Amino acid sequence: MSSDQRFVIVGGGLAAAKLAEALRANDFPGTVLLLGAEEWLPYERPPLSKEHLAGKKQLVDFTTAPGQWYRDHRVEVRLGTTVEGLDPAEKTITLPDGSTVSYDKLALATGSSPRTLSIPGADAPNVYTLRTIEDSDTLIEFFASAAQRIVIIGAGWIGLEVAAAARAAGVEVTIVETAEQPLLGALGPEMGEVFAELHRSHGVDLRLGAEVAEITTQEAIATSLANGVKLADDSVIEAEAVLIAVGARPNIELAADAGLDVDDGVLVDEHLTTSDPDIVAVGDIAEQQHPVLDRRIRVEHWANALNQPTVAAATMLGKEASYDRLPYFFTDQYDLGMEYTGYAAPGEYDRVVTRGDVAAREFVAFWLDSDNRVLAGMNVNVWDVTDRIKELILSGEPVDPDALADTSKPL
Template sequence: MVGAHATMAIVGGGLAGAKAAETLRAEGFSGRVILLGEERDHPYERPPLSKGYLNGSSERAEVFVHDSAWYAAHDVELHLGQPVVAIDRATRELRLGGDGDVLGYDKLLLATGSAPRALDIPGVGLGGVHYLRRLADSERLRATLQTLGRENGTLVIVGAGWIGLEVAAAARGYGAEVTIVEPMSTPLQVALGPELGEFFARLHQDHGVKFHFGATVTEIEGRDGMVLAAHTSDGQEHPAHAVLIGVGAVPQTALAEASGLELATREEGGGIAVDAALRTSDPDVFAAGDVACAFNPLFGRRLRVEHWANALNGGPAAAKSMLGQEVVHDRVPYFFTDQYDLGMEYSGFVAPGGYERVVVRGDVGKREFLAFWQTAEGRVVAGMNVNVWDVTDPIQALVRSGAAIDPDRLGDPTVPLETLA
């Protein structure tokens, strides 16, 4: 156990940082815990920002990791609206923005997350152009969608990834018209491949969403500071009253890079390079959440995972590692989505070109099925359940097993999943 007079500093006021602070106290650490957040809101979870809170099915208070009194009650020093601008690893000090205060640390966790990838085209500064990452973004977008629904307005979404599709579902729920512009031939093509990408295209088309595939947005036209239309690379014009840009996220590595910490390569997904114990190239500095590119022994490579479960589990794992405990963070990557009446969970990791076939069991037409990504050797590298519940554990067991599985048995709903691994 780290000494009682030690100081644990956590930079990043999101889910990973908050769960790390919680775990430090739960594990009996009695020293100083400092949590520094760039935003002025208490640490919150991000999935509701494009799901329940955005679509109006949940309230603002439900997004927070802890209630505001929790931090003082557990002697966690919470610094909100105070970005860290520099790390001095030689002296183990953090310099804060604004007043330039300096804080010392014995162990440091970087949980700085990621930021929306910016689109550099004319018109992105117009008043009706949105990105979605922070709670304030979701509040502003929610108000816009409500207005579009009342006035039969149109939202153009740039990018058919998870954020784009979840916002599309919320917008249709309010009654807004939606057009999605996507350079690939299906939604989610990089994440799921064309087979399941086409499934999600049909889901949204059945709910009135229009897709424009094979093109990019080259300009957002406006007048008097407001959006009028989005122009695409193939010369088409899409009338719009608002635009959401959802073209991916970039890990927030500036602090780590400036302090000389090792970064992961672009091929690995970028981010701060950490080992399976979430240690960086500095033994006193750790990283977790979206910003961390961690070696996962299960897959034999570094992975950077931008999903809720990685922050939920990575923060506690990093905290235990900071305390000197033996940690191997080798969880199967997991994420979920809710769109209209469809709920989906996905477990595993598929590199581009890393599968031979997709095996389906169940009824795709009824939107109640499982899908498995298999290699040529028959290994299951990922599995997805759509409107079928309580199967995450056996799906993850298949991924962990690395066993070659007969695709006919894998696709047979009469064969229990538990018997395959």
Template sequence: MDHMLIVGGGLAGGTAAEALRDEGFEGDITIVAAEPRPPYQRPPLSKGYLAGNEGTDAVFLHPSEWYDEHGIRVRAGVSVTALDPSAHRVELDDGTLERYDAVLLATGATPRMLPLPGHDLPGVVTLRRIDDSDALAARLREGGTRLVVIGAGWIGMEVAATARGFGNEVAIVERDAVPLALALGTEMGEVFRALHLEHGVDLRTSVGVERIVGDERAEGVVVDGDTLPADLVLVGVGATPNTALAEEAGLDILNGILTDAALRTSAPDVYAAGDVANAFHPVLQRHLRSEHWANALNAGKVAARSMLGKPASFDDIPYFYTDQYDLGMELSGYAPLMAEAEVVVRGDVGAREFIAFWVDGGRVVAGMNVNVWKVNKKVQALIRSGERIDLDLLRDPDVPLDSLIP
């Protein structure tokens, strides 16, 4: 193989390029990144970077010179407009063609924008790119901004916490009865509701957003007939995988680009990883698409091995973390199995120092440690074992987790 092409300048693409060199590939590597900058990761954009606690070194995977030193060409500020799997080439928006021996599609996702009246007013924003975070930071760090967040998901809740830290007025509006209920269930979602209420957020659930109002820019959000004043409106209602390139090339699509466990798509020598990939998970025996940081990080490494024809299987346990106010959390587990599982708690929920386990048929399928550290590997070991656990022992903080791992 002479040329590995990576489409996408996010964490999955950048990690894959690095892993190709680590795996001993000595041929050409090209990263085509739509943004005019080298690959970077997104979690800090709604957390430490937005708050000003972290700099660009926490965002960018490597300095620009690192790519030169490793013989990796980064074509930044350029987009791929067409993929031709039969000819093994792509066309770029500057009219040039890039041929490849193997190509990785790591095109990510695009934030959803609700089709509300007023959604296109200045001051209505989403958060996905570093420029989005910089623009938000410029407003929020001044304090005195009235922020309305539409959607009580992870992005919205993290930005709300950061905004409150600078003394801004914050309202969150959510159609579901409990924030984060889809991800965590009602019981654990209530933990985050209480957290934000304690920090002065106007959190409104089971409500409908009617429209965004304003003359020259957003000035308010109408919620069930009540207008919430706003200087800034953040829409955080999820993201849609960027599959257009793959669809036009005839690849199999279903809630993302379908791949097998080795991240191979339906086209020869075409692979997919990160937010855009709906990969077959060998443990769950079903396809699973994840938009979390660890998915992009680890899938990029697996994709690199697969592109080189080496044995590769993406069987990681999905992992996510968040920081909000004084609450830090890590979550590992299989989201499709959590909905019907029983929640078993070890520790003090009221003090927000606990581990919650989701147990299905006596087996741990997910675990969330809140302000309890150096336990995530043990939680993952319990999940991976697939063994039945005595729930009384699981609840008891005096019983070491190590003793429960088969």
């Protein structure tokens, strides 16, 4: 590798920071330029709906690296910079001022954005989403205000984690979800019910199978403020704020406009290379051909942003590497801590087997296919079993469901 080469990273989150770190760890001698759209150095996002929202961590605690690290490792960081265009043929990117920057290798780590709703009232100033540190701080201020009620539209991970933080702050919470259970797409109805009961037991008004028709508003000084939601059945839920938590969309516009292959994300192979051999993609946007799962998969979780950059850096440097880690994510809600490993798509598993005490929320759940092979596992308030779960998945061998459920038998 030549010291004259320039590797550019587009994105300012965890994946971008870890990619810069991996390039220097692999002794890349050239220029590393990181372009982040936010005004902050790259930081991890899970605390925004967990420890930071609960007042247990500040931004400095989950900033990936301090400014001095970037200076010491000769990583040029330009914050508040949104890349406006990409020309793979010329190997250039266009900056907001119209200037261009050339690259030898390019990494796309543009992350995702919260989905919104096209309903009346959705643009009111006290209708929130959660993606950035500013979003999290806004919710903290709301929790600390005299307001006492929030409606959360969506019972996915963000919605449920914010609900837990709001209840801990003494705020009344109503969750409105179109599906029949929380987390239905992620966990299926069997484990979705566990989270439904968890939130009900902590005082959350959980409205399932319900649809929001509009966010109601009232006139205030120079604006209209949300004061609740109206459901499709014409019932009204009053609140001082509304959170829209209906998922995220990958920021693939830059790649799509440049002619890279995209679908639900930016299509990459097992080496994280896009349809252009000089461009890799990592994190939320990477829709990867997974060598273990033998399918395309896009995972919007912290573990991908943390671990994919090592492989992407090796690929940029011309080294052989493939990303074969199983999907992994975690959540903390009230007194429930959970880790999930593997991949069991809705409709693709045969049954769920549990071992332990589900009612007490101390158990491990396993998703099995029709041949009794383990596709995924979730440990709830049971620790140090993730490696065993991985071994069961990776073995590809059928298991005895009765033995799996028997806590007297080791995994």
